[in-house]
Amino acid sequence: MPEPTAARESQRAWRTVLERVERDLVEGRLGPGDRLPSERDLSADLGVGRSSVREALRVLEVMGLIRTATGSGPHAGAIVIAAPAGGLQQLLRLQVAAQGFPIADVVQTRLVLEGAVAASLAASDARDTADAHALLDAMDDEALPAPEFLALDAQLHLSLAEASGNAVIAAMMAGLRTAIESYVLEGSARIDDWTGMAQRLRDEHRALVAAIDGGDTESARILVHDHIIGYYIAAGLVPDTAL
Template identity: 75%
Template sequence: MAERAWQLVLERIERDLLDARLGPGDRLPSERELSAELGVGRSSVREAFRVLEVMGLIRTATGSGPSSGAIVIAAPSGGLSALMRLQVAAQGFPLTDVVQTRLVLEDAVAASLASADVRDTAAAHDILDAMDADDLTAAEFLALDAHLHLALARSSGNAVIAAMMAGLRTAIESYVLAGSQQIDDWDAMTVRLRAEHRDIVAAIDQGDAGAARTLVRDHITGYYTAAGLTSGAHP
């Protein structure tokens, strides 16, 4: 049992995610609570958390304040996207290449979703609401930000684009988080990003493909520039 204790924790959390008892923005029980409930050591809980974080399902933060612990940032997806995230993290693609590819993919997502006869943005709206919480750290906010863009890609119905976005997600989170440290007024930036996200989703909901494409491009390049990540590049 000892060798597989972390899997017990993993199965419990994944089951809660699959059954929608947990969703993006929710916090997991503490290590102490899960350890007592499942009868496993806290080291097993930490191991399960590490696996879930690598899979892109949760984001953990150390400390003892209200922002510590683990927050859910995604629902379980197929093994392909998890594998691609690991590949991207290992390869370390150049930032400019990541941004240029992201612009191409997200332009296609915005156009496809806005032009569709049926536009399912329910998951995106759930994440928008989760991002309104005022106790999110920068890392948690930006993890939800990345998941919002991934949720839109999945909603587009193009499995290849969705998998590619999932594969880029680690690289995207890495550069946007690094950029956040260069922004003097992070609170003002979160207000701006929330508004931009809602404008993008609203344009999609209204079927305005042109506006959605312009908004998503301005959103990506705007943050890239505000965070001082241009370095002479032209995304």
Template identity: 70%
Template structure:
């Protein structure tokens, strides 16, 4: 009998169960393709398909050959997978723009609030980007790429890996809509002056440890650009 479609999902379910129950942990090697196929009653092609999915998701690392580094090994940093999946959804227009903006408002308010409250906060990277955005003669797309990087850098500095990965995954969409909006700006110099000031006010509130002010400023910054430029 031909193998049932989507049999690779049974492999994913088995590995998920093993992770949840503690039978697998970061650094452990998965059973061989042959063993998984025999145990679950699926073809080895389905096992390979499941392993490809897990590798794209950033949950395993695979290597061919023999020795201690060969086979499929569980890894502890799946953030790249989250970013990849979000980028693909954004590219396929799987999310409404308004939902992306609303998500930014929630995430980035939390980012700057958390960072402002942290005793060991480090905004060195953010200040370097602020200075880079002060350069004369930046084209709109260059300025806005730095803008997106600033927001991502703050997310990374907050120490929340899930938020940082989510922001990284949304970065393409963020750059896309802010750049599209820039095309309708009649006075780009005035707009960059405004954005520079807003960015510096956000980072200053973080540096001052004022979580409430930082959250308000980042929300006003994001929603203000969306409303003024895109007319929503």
């Protein structure tokens, strides 16, 4: 695994690309049907490697904001296919502020919010976990580097919050996304067997979504609690007696 400093640098590079595109969408410089600058132009403009540009574009594609196609011609490259949900500009400001929150507070907040999300989704007769299943499938790619895997992981948890129908919880989870990703990525650098941990996370995610789909409220609540706590402890981010 990379050293923590290298992991943070890697995340910062592709996060720069991600936030640039999000900001252009929010401020109207980009909209559905518009083409993003090429990988080469984004790389040169933002001072990051082309691999970081590709990581950011892949996350944006999984989020349903862009479509990418190889080759040449009018349908090649990255094209915007949807605008982000309302309020993203405010959420981006919260994301910046959230990076200064103590990790124990972030974890406690996740436990409260995501326990409620899992239980309410499982209890709902109108649950829709299609987005969650698409993200589960995307995370099955064993070639994903840790930063990209964990970005999709954070998006999965956000998608469940959005599916709950509670706009306040969804907004809070979206606002915490950057802080969550920063902490879990830092922790990934401390895990000797990342391949094993990634598979463990895949299994836990699928068990959680299966419990939600099956309407098992109590199992869903327990699974998301143990999933969150288990990673932070395994990564050495919190002691096993802290929460």
